Amino acid sequence: MRILLVEDDVLLGQSMVTALSRQGYTVDWLERGSGVVTALKTEQFTAVILDLMLPDIGGFEVLKSIRRAGYAVPIMILTARDEIQDRVRGLDGGADDYLVKPFALEELLARLRVMIRRLSGATDSQVEVGDLVLSLDRQLVSCQGQELKLTNNEFKILASLMNSAGRVMSKDQLQQSLHGWEEGSSDNAIEVHIHNLRKKVPGNVIKNIRGVGYIIEK
Known part of the structure; x- marks a missing residue:
């Protein structure tokens, strides 16, 4: 199961790659939003974890580009932006989940499993x-x-x-x-x-x- 992580915080990105890899996931990591659609075009991912505050393109625009290009890959927004309007915008924009930083790794993993279950059509773990x-x-x-x-x-x-x-x-x-x-x-x-x-x-x-x-x- 392959995850595309889009996160510009180097320390957080490194820790997430390590943690997800220990759980059996293969993780590819981008620090900018500009390469996300190209990555989805050329590779097959089980899910995307997307930060909103990226240095080049805003996460909402990346999300819009993914859905506009027709990719149905599950997307979890992971961000420090915790305003209700941001959550609503993200979910209405095509995200499958929205998790606010700081977060517990156990919750991230559980939410990731839920998205993968939905993708496979399973109703439990x-x-x-x-x-x-x-x-x-x-x-x-x-x-x-x-x-x-x-x-x-x-x-x-x-x-x-x-x-x-x-x-x-x-x-x-x-x-x-x-x-x-x-x-x-x-x-x-x-x-x-x-x-x-x-x-x-x-x-x-x-x-x-x-x-x-x-x-x-x-």
Whole structure:
């Protein structure tokens, strides 16, 4: 699950990248608003965390640009602006949530899980695809009640496929779900992870669409 963080406060941005990474998220971080739409155009993100007070373009304008471009990615506004009119403007402008600084990390994570649940169509903290159950709060996957013993990279790949159930994910998208904009693994490494997942996940649920990528059917 890949998060786009848009935050110009370096210390806060670094701490959020660390905290979210520890929870199993892959985080890409922008300090300006001008590159957000381009990032969404070229990459696939599970959610966006957007500060309002950016050094180049205001967060409200970034939000408007995202929605005007047709991207339905869940967006959480994270800002020190706590006036009611700002909250209303943000939510009416297309944000899915609005969290005021300073905030508790636990609340941020909980609100992020809610947005991801809505994206996947789940009504609680679990995403279910066939016999597979992904627990967003516990960061684990089980099959028919048995927890799957996965590596961190295997979990990220399986979570990405489950959250995109019914849609093909390319090798490049899976690489980005692991490493973001950092130098990532090779196609061969993705194939190795998929091979190991297929041995651990019963039922041959991960399908290879030759020349395109991988899919878990709904």
